[in-house]
Amino acid sequence: MLTFAFRKLLTLVGTMIGIAALTFLITNVAPGDPARLVAGPNATEDMVATIRSEYGLDKSLPEQFSVYMGDLARGDLGTSIVTTRPVLEEVMRYAPATLELVFVAMFLGIIVGVPLGMLSAVYKDGPLDHVTRIFSISGVALPAFWFGIILQLMFAVDLGWLPVSGRLPLVTRPPEFYTGLLLVDSLISGRFSTFWTSLQHIILPAIVLSFPCLASILRVNRAEMIEVLQSDYIVAARAHGIASYRIVALYALKNAMLPTLAMIGLRFGWMLGSTVLVETVFDWPGIGLYAVSSALSSDFKPVVGVTLMIGFFFIVANTLVDLAYAWIDPRLRRA
Amino acid sequence: MFGKIFRNIAIAGLLASSVLGSPASAFERTDKGNVIVFGGRQAIPVLDPHVRYDWSTRMLQQAVYDALVKYEGNPADIKPWLAEKWETSADGKTWTFHLVKTAKFHNGDPVNAEAIRYSFERGLKVNKGVAWMLKDFMAPEGIKVVDDYTVQFDLKAPYAPFLSFLPWWYIVNPAEVKAHEVDGDYGQKWLTDHAAGSGPFKLGRWEPNVLYEVESVENYWKGWPQGNNRPAGVIFKIIREPAAQKAALQRGEADIVEGLTPDDYVQIARAKGIAIEDHKGMTTFGIKFNTQKGPTADINLRKAIAYAMDYDALIQVYNGAASLETSPLPDAMKGFVSVPGIPRKDLAKAKEYLAKSGYANGGITLPYVHVAGLEEARRIGLVLLDSLKPLNINVEIKPEQWPNMVANGSKVETAPAMTSVYTTPVSTDPDAVAYQYHKNSWGQYFAMMFYDNPQVSEMIDKARGSSNWDERAKLYADIQTQIVADQPEVFGMLQNRRWARRDYLQGFQFSPVRFTGEVDLYPLWVKAE
Numbered sequence: 075m076l077t078f079a080f081r082k083l084l085t086l087v088g089t090m091i092g093i094a095a096l097t098f099l100i101t102n103v104a105p106g107d108p109a110r111l112v113a114g115p116n117a118t119e120d121m122v123a124t125i126r127s128e129y130g131l132d133k134s135l136p137e138q139f140s141v142y143m144g145d146l147a148r149g150d151l152g153t154s155i156v157t158t159r160p161v162l163e164e165v166m167r168y169a170p171a172t173l174e175l176v177f178v179a180m181f182l183g184i185i186v187g188v189p190l191g192m193l194s195a196v197y198k199d200g201p202l203d204h205v206t207r208i209f210s211i212s213g214v215a216l217p218a219f220w221f222g223i224i225l226q227l228m229f230a231v232d233l234g235w236l237p238v239s240g241r242l243p244l245v246t247r248p249p250e251f252y253t254g255l256l257l258v259d260s261l262i263s264g265r266f267s268t269f270w271t272s273l274q275h276i277i278l279p280a281i282v283l284s285f286p287c288l289a290s291i292l293r294v295n296r297a298e299m300i301e302v303l304q305s306d307y308i309v310a311a312r313a314h315g316i317a318s319y320r321i322v323a324l325y326a327l328k329n330a331m332l333p334t335l336a337m338i339g340l341r342f343g344w345m346l347g348s349t350v351l352v353e354t355v356f357d358w359p360g361i362g363l364y365a366v367s368s369a370l371s372s373d374f375k376p377v378v379g380v381t382l383m384i385g386f387f388f389i390v391a392n393t394l395v396d397l398a399y400a401w402i403d404p405r406l407r408r409a
Numbered sequence: 410m411f412g413k414i415f416r417n418i419a420i421a422g423l424l425a426s427s428v429l430g431s432p433a434s435a436f437e438r439t440d441k442g443n444v445i446v447f448g449g450r451q452a453i454p455v456l457d458p459h460v461r462y463d464w465s466t467r468m469l470q471q472a473v474y475d476a477l478v479k480y481e482g483n484p485a486d487i488k489p490w491l492a493e494k495w496e497t498s499a500d501g502k503t504w505t506f507h508l509v510k511t512a513k514f515h516n517g518d519p520v521n522a523e524a525i526r527y528s529f530e531r532g533l534k535v536n537k538g539v540a541w542m543l544k545d546f547m548a549p550e551g552i553k554v555v556d557d558y559t560v561q562f563d564l565k566a567p568y569a570p571f572l573s574f575l576p577w578w579y580i581v582n583p584a585e586v587k588a589h590e591v592d593g594d595y596g597q598k599w600l601t602d603h604a605a606g607s608g609p610f611k612l613g614r615w616e617p618n619v620l621y622e623v624e625s626v627e628n629y630w631k632g633w634p635q636g637n638n639r640p641a642g643v644i645f646k647i648i649r650e651p652a653a654q655k656a657a658l659q660r661g662e663a664d665i666v667e668g669l670t671p672d673d674y675v676q677i678a679r680a681k682g683i684a685i686e687d688h689k690g691m692t693t694f695g696i697k698f699n700t701q702k703g704p705t706a707d708i709n710l711r712k713a714i715a716y717a718m719d720y721d722a723l724i725q726v727y728n729g730a731a732s733l734e735t736s737p738l739p740d741a742m743k744g745f746v747s748v749p750g751i752p753r754k755d756l757a758k759a760k761e762y763l764a765k766s767g768y769a770n771g772g773i774t775l776p777y778v779h780v781a782g783l784e785e786a787r788r789i790g791l792v793l794l795d796s797l798k799p800l801n802i803n804v805e806i807k808p809e810q811w812p813n814m815v816a817n818g819s820k821v822e823t824a825p826a827m828t829s830v831y832t833t834p835v836s837t838d839p840d841a842v843a844y845q846y847h848k849n850s851w852g853q854y855f856a857m858m859f860y861d862n863p864q865v866s867e868m869i870d871k872a873r874g875s876s877n878w879d880e881r882a883k884l885y886a887d888i889q890t891q892i893v894a895d896q897p898e899v900f901g902m903l904q905n906r907r908w909a910r911r912d913y914l915q916g917f918q919f920s921p922v923r924f925t926g927e928v929d930l931y932p933l934w935v936k937a938e
Contacts, residue, residue: 106812110819114462115854116541116835124536157454157617158601168618223652231656238656244446244620244644245439357648359619367452367618372812 078400082393091143093385097378098142102135106372108155129155142378151382152375156368161379165361169383170254171241172353172360176345177255178276179284184338187288191295191334196322198300206292213289218348222282222355229278239357241275242268279356283348287341294337298330305329339395343388441624442641443935445914448648448663449926452618457600458579459532462539464924467577469645472623472930473515474579474606475631477506477525478572481929483688484741485837485922487572490631491520491580491607501567501876508558512630514582514607522560526552527583529562531595542574542835567874569881573836581605609633609931613642621645623930635916635934643930658683658909664935665910665917667926670784671728677909686908687730688919691739692833693842694723694901696777696793697858699824704773709766711896714827715752716759717800722792723902726785730905736889737842739903741921744839744885748893751900756799763800771801778817779829781808786829789901793827818857828857831904833924839885840873846892858897865891913937 109125110117126132130141145152151161194203230238241256242248248256249263257276260268302308303326311321349362357363361380368376451465458470477492489495492506512520530549532539551563564571581596582605589599596605604612609629613622624642625633633639646663648654651670655677657663669677678685698705698714705711724731735747752758763769777793779786790806797804807825809817817823832855834841847869850856865888872884893900906925910917916932923929 104813105816106810107816107819108812111812111815112461114538114541117537118541118544119852121536121540154454158598164617223650226653226656231659234660238660238662239648239653240619240646244646244662245444247614355650355653357619357646357650357653359616363618370810370812372810 079397082396086389086393089389090382090386094143094146094378094382095139097381098139098374099135101374101377102138104372108372108374111372112155125155129153131155142375151379154368154373154376156371156373156376161375164364164376165379165383168359168361168364171358172346172349172362174255174257175276175279175283175349175352175358175360176342178257178280179287179345180338180342182280182284183287183291183341186284187291188295188331188334191292192299192322192327192330194292195296195299195303195330196318203296206296210289210292213285213292216285218282218286218351219355221285222279222352225278225282226355236278237275239355241272241359243271246271279352279358282355283345283352286348287345290337290341291334295330295334298333299326302326302330335398336395339391342391343384346384346387439641442639443937444622445640445643445665445930445933445935446663447643447645447928447930448654448657448666448668449645450647450649450651450654450668451926452647453621453645454617455601456604456612456615457597458538458581458606459528459535459540459595460538460597460600462577464927465645467924468927468930469621469623470579471608472610472643473604473608473612474581475512475520475608476577476579477508477575480576480837480920480922481918483919483921485920487576487837490576491525495572497876501569502564504562504564504571505555506560506562508560509630510558512607514585514605515611515626516582516585516605518582518584520580520607521557522554523557524580524583525560526554527586528580529578531581531586532578535595535597539574539577542577543571546571567876569873569876570836570838570840573838573841577835579606582607610642618647620647634932638915638934638936640934643933655909658911661911664914665908665928667908667928669907669909671726671730674730674907674909675728682912684910684912684914686906686910686917686919688906689732689741689921690833690903690906690925691741691837691921692831692904692906692925693734693737693739694789694829694831694904695734695898696789696901697828697830697855697898698896699821699826699857699859700895700897701821701859701861702824703826704768704775705826707766707768708896709762710768712752713759713762713766713800714797714802715896715899716755716762717796718752718899719754719792719796720902721754722796723789726788726792727902727904730907731902732905733902734900737846737892737900738839738885738889739834739842739921741837742834742839742842743837744882746886746889748889751893752896754796759800768802774803774805775826776805776807777827777829778807778809778814778825780811780814783829785904786831789829793899815854818854819852821851821859824857824859830855830857830898831925834922837922839881840869843869843872843885843888846888846897860892860895860897862891862895865895 109131110122113122113125130138142152153160154164190206194206197203226238229236246268249259249265249268252259252262256272257269260272308321308326311325349360350366353360353362354366361383365377365380449465453466453469455461456469458474475491477490478487479490481488491508491512493509495504495506497504508522514520529552533544533549546564546566546568547562553561555561585605586596589596591598602615610623610625613624615621622642622644625639648657651668651673654666654668655673658666674685677683698711700706720733735751736745738745777790779790794804818828844850845855846860847866848861851859868884868888872881875881913936914933915936916934918929918932
């Protein structure tokens with residue numbers, strides 16, 4: 075098991091280096107002159123040159139790449155040419171907002187997706203199954219930005235129930251920093267009104283972000299449940315006269331949950347990537363929004379930094395799933 | 410299908426809101442007073458007044474800093490501010506400014522001649538942002554402290570637009586900046602998200618990519634035009650999507666927004682409690698031709714395109730909130746003349762010019778590049794496409810990200826045949842626009858037509874060096890006429906500047922010299938119900 079874990083760790087490091095190299099090259103060969111952009115519309119050539127030299131953009135691409143990889147090895151993600159701040163500092167600043175959104179969306183995806191998947195398997199081909207099928211197809215098919223705007227119009231503008239955007243009301247000061255997750259920090263600080271308002275703010279973006287994830291969980295859970303419900307031990311349990319709800323909730327669900335757990339692990343990384351659109355629509359100050367604004371300004375280092383961070387979480391989630399599987403099924407350790 | 414989805418979500422929302430929901434207030438009230446909320450699309454990564462100056466940055470810079478003079482009103486006039494008066498030498502090379510003696514920085518230090526000298530020296534030495542405005546005409550050594558409240562600028566050569574740039578040179582407190590210097594950086598790192606100014610507001614919360622707050626200075630040295638009605642502060646909240654801006658305004662989460670679509674402005678104007686600020690601006694729109702390379706290097710083809718263009722449709726794109734350009738200069742600019750014979754749609758003339766060109770039968774495809782996501786520019790591309798069909802010229806509409814467009818437009822070889830460009834002049838001096846047509850401007854986004862007429866460049870040089878307005882006015886009239894004759898672009902329209910605000914927000918003062926979206930926060934106030 076330890077060898078297996080060590081092998082996985084080596085793969086993780088190799089993949090991270092690959093991601094860093096690839097993203098760096100792609101962003102740097104893309105057209106656009108960040109120094110000219112930052113210098114402003116009327117800047118003279120020598121003003122642009124000042125900025126180029128300040129950020130090492132006057133060096134050749136291989137030189138820039140070797141400096142970047144060297145800095146990366148020391149844990150330095152470089153400096154943003156637009157904000158003039160270290161990328162690591164900014165990623166750390168924005169990451170908690172994204173993680174909070176992803177956690178809440180994941181929570182919504184699980185508490186809605188798993189029971190609905192279970193019920194649609196139990197009542198296979200019934201009206202509920204048809205409704206959840208439409209629900210899950212819509213979840214995968216609806217574009218996040220469109221869905222987000224529709225929810226804003228409905229629940230924020232027309233009904234006035236929830237705020238349009240942001241994490242907190244404008245005059246509310248954030249709670250003391252413990253984790254950066256406002257829901258958690260406000261509870262730790264005992265600021266319950268801040269907890270409620272931050273909950274109000276997170277509902278709409280979390281629904282939009284969770285919708286595709288919820289749909290996948292629902293479908294996977296349904297398919298597994300159908301298979302498990304037809305297995306011999308379930309038939310035997312029925313023959314013993316055990317109540318249906320006990321069979322479904324205690325015997326079938328447990329076994330059907332394994333692939334669902336794998337799906338949850340995969341979806342975590344996917345959700346981090348999807349925050350780009352959701353955060354833009356809801357002005358959610360996370361790494362997705364940071365990545366978009368940086369990309370639009372040809373500010374390459376933040377783009378590479380965010381990609382690395384998302385890649386890291388994606389790989390970690392996958393590795394954890396692999397390790398869990400290997401722990402459960404020893405045959406996989408030798409694979 | 411959607412009905413079911415929405416019904417499910419509505420039920421979830423109903424349950425949530427029954428527990429949590431509480432409507433937002435119209436404007437934010439704090440124990441210090443009313444806080445005005447401005448919803449804008451563009452973040453402010455760096456506040457340092459000598460490093461950056463786009464519209465959102467400058468709006469906040471103007472709130473926390475003062476300059477020697479200030480632009481106010483429509484048409485924009487230069488008003489005394491930190492300088493109560495000034496004089497120029499007969500040769501136009503020496504400018505002497507006499508400062509008010511009551512101005513104080515937020516920490517209580519006096520705003521004196523040394524602060525002015527240091528700020529200008531800093532701007533020139535940092536060599537970023539506003540530096541280009543003065544660097545060719547003034548060296549740091551040319552700035553002299555005459556006495557505590559008198560400062561003198563000795564220019565290398567006469568430079569008529571000098572005064573017109575001074576409203577954008579903000580004064581920083583030297584003591585505070587020097588205290589935060591790191592490795593001789595002139596305090597750049599610190600001034601990124603701190604301020605050392607004397608303006609009507611001081612910096613409050615600074616949450617990058619979320620909001621930027623300024624708090625009003627109770628005893629601001631210049632006083633408050635709205636007296637006791639001055640707001641406690643202003644929050645500039647980043648709301649990127651026009652739909653979300655509209656929603657925030659309707660819901661009362663923002664008191665004023667700047668980035669709605671033309672259709673949104675028409676729609677929201679009918680809503681109760683909403684007022685629209687709709688003013689003729691100085692932002693010009695032109696379809697810039699690459700005059701050096703490819704088919705558009707042919708002046709007859711350029712003329713043919715200019716005469717084939719449907720100009721009325723340009724106005725329709727903005728639902729009427731625009732007016733056609735009658736000169737390369739916007740009408741609010743000093744020295745503007747309406748150039749007779751500026752092309753308007755005339756298909757017969759267009760065909761005449763086409764026949765004289767190297768493409769007598771058309772049969773060519775020309776790219777039209779616009780900023781990706783800019784809907785109006787895309788629709789203008791469609792107008793162009795329709796307009797050029799009778800000439801048998803095809804238009805390929807290509808959206809590009811702004812950084813790519815700027816990069817491609819900086820070289821003759823890569824600049825597209827036609828690019829849609831909006832330009833807002835930095836000052837009201839005619840040089841601010843005329844110089845875009847000088848050969849020295851090649852490489853800048855607004856000069857991607859690579860216009861080259863030595864006679865025009867010479868007139869521009871002569872005009873900026875003259876201190877005689879009558880002489881300058883004549884030169885600028887000739888410059889405008891010649892540029893129109895050379896047709897380096899399709900002269901389009903001046904798009905109106907618009908903001909949507911709640912009607913209780915008072916004191917809005919428009920000045921055309923401000924950039925797109927930029928508002929003077931100083932006179933704003935909330936009329937209590």
